[in-house]
Amino acid sequence: MKNKNRDALIANIIYLLVGAFCGFFMILSSGTENFFESGSYGFIMHLALCCLLVFIAYFIQAVIHEGGHLVFGLLSGYKFISFRIGSFMFIKDNGKIRVKLYNIVGTGGQCLMMPPHWSEKLPTVLYNLGGCIANLVFSVIFLLLLLYSEKGTFMASFFAMPAAVGFGNVLLNGIPLQVGGISNDGRNALLLGKNPVALRAFWLQLYVNGLISKGERMKNLPEEWFFLPEGEDLSDPIICTVGVMRYNYYFDTHDFEKSEEAAEYMLKAPGILGLHKNELLCELMFLRIFRGAPAEEIDSLNTRELDKYIKATANYVSRRRLAFAYQLLYRKDITLARKCLELFEKTVKTYPYSSEIENEEEIIELIKAKAEIY
Numbered sequence: 001m002k003n004k005n006r007d008a009l010i011a012n013i014i015y016l017l018v019g020a021f022c023g024f025f026m027i028l029s030s031g032t033e034n035f036f037e038s039g040s041y042g043f044i045m046h047l048a049l050c051c052l053l054v055f056i057a058y059f060i061q062a063v064i065h066e067g068g069h070l071v072f073g074l075l076s077g078y079k080f081i082s083f084r085i086g087s088f089m090f091i092k093d094n095g096k097i098r099v100k101l102y103n104i105v106g107t108g109g110q111c112l113m114m115p116p117h118w119s120e121k122l123p124t125v126l127y128n129l130g131g132c133i134a135n136l137v138f139s140v141i142f143l144l145l146l147l148y149s150e151k152g153t154f155m156a157s158f159f160a161m162p163a164a165v166g167f168g169n170v171l172l173n174g175i176p177l178q179v180g181g182i183s184n185d186g187r188n189a190l191l192l193g194k195n196p197v198a199l200r201a202f203w204l205q206l207y208v209n210g211l212i213s214k215g216e217r218m219k220n221l222p223e224e225w226f227f228l229p230e231g232e233d234l235s236d237p238i239i240c241t242v243g244v245m246r247y248n249y250y251f252d253t254h255d256f257e258k259s260e261e262a263a264e265y266m267l268k269a270p271g272i273l274g275l276h277k278n279e280l281l282c283e284l285m286f287l288r289i290f291r292g293a294p295a296e297e298i299d300s301l302n303t304r305e306l307d308k309y310i311k312a313t314a315n316y317v318s319r320r321r322l323a324f325a326y327q328l329l330y331r332k333d334i335t336l337a338r339k340c341l342e343l344f345e346k347t348v349k350t351y352p353y354s355s356e357i358e359n360e361e362e363i364i365e366l367i368k369a370k371a372e373i374y
Helices: 002-030 032-037 039-075 125-147 154-174 185-194 196-213 231-235 237-252 256-266 274-290 295-299 304-312 317-330 334-348 354-371
Strands: 079-085 088-093 096-101 109-114
Touching (some): 002 039, 039 109, 039 154, 079 196, 125 154, 154 185, 185 196, 196 237, 231 237, 237 256, 237 274, 274 295, 274 304, 274 317, 274 354, 317 334, 317 354
Antiparallel strands (some): 079 109, 088 096
């Protein structure tokens, strides 16, 4: 608990430093004399411009960060799977790059790569730190461009903000931290080599993601890959992902009893990520609805926090399935259920993973059969 509080404090200090960086570079871009002599109107206009450029800078540095993971991943023997910024995902499909719509709440982007075959010497340091290295290199470049730009111009301000945000990203991702239960790149690079179980879990998560992106079904993978963590391992978020994948394995085989057992077990893990916890709660709600559990069992899951998460992830294909089951099997509202089904079918068209679509469509048919009205 002390380490978590310490990491949260360090993260907050870094956020303050990013703000200080932005303020300093804002002054630097205008020129010290111009900044203090521009008058209130000029000051406000320059401040407004820099605030706008901060949002642009975050986007630029997000692309650079994920691009760094891509480049250093390739250098480490990883293979490209997908590259996402915001909701736009570029994914390799049968040798071609296709554009799909996909988003993960709480992330601005993500570069997924297929790791080399399993080895206890799996290269992870450069892959994990690649984003920080890229942010640092480009931040230095932006700073040099700023220093050689005419002060008080748009270009000076344009170079200033990515430099400030980039240096902040280097600190936030490079200093080993665990914030909100999520280990940053620096912490992964530091600790993965010291824990063989976590290293194996890290590799497995990337490897399975790579197989799924190629159209492989979870149910066709060896069950023994997906063990349920026990003891101390339950406090490690990376190892906990294996238990979450075990749930996904059982769900893909349509063994809903074992799926529910796996979900309930992993929800008790102290190290489970908030994202995975919310996903498992949504899945548990679906499973209870599907087996016709008493209303109090279903309603007990629908907390204000989970309701907020469900609304934020309403465009997930699995959430469309949950909404369909909720309206058709629980509320018995056929009209709303049909609207949910239409949204499900619309979402499927842009969803990037064909194997998950295949399973979700199978589950939709099971829901219809359960209702006996379609």
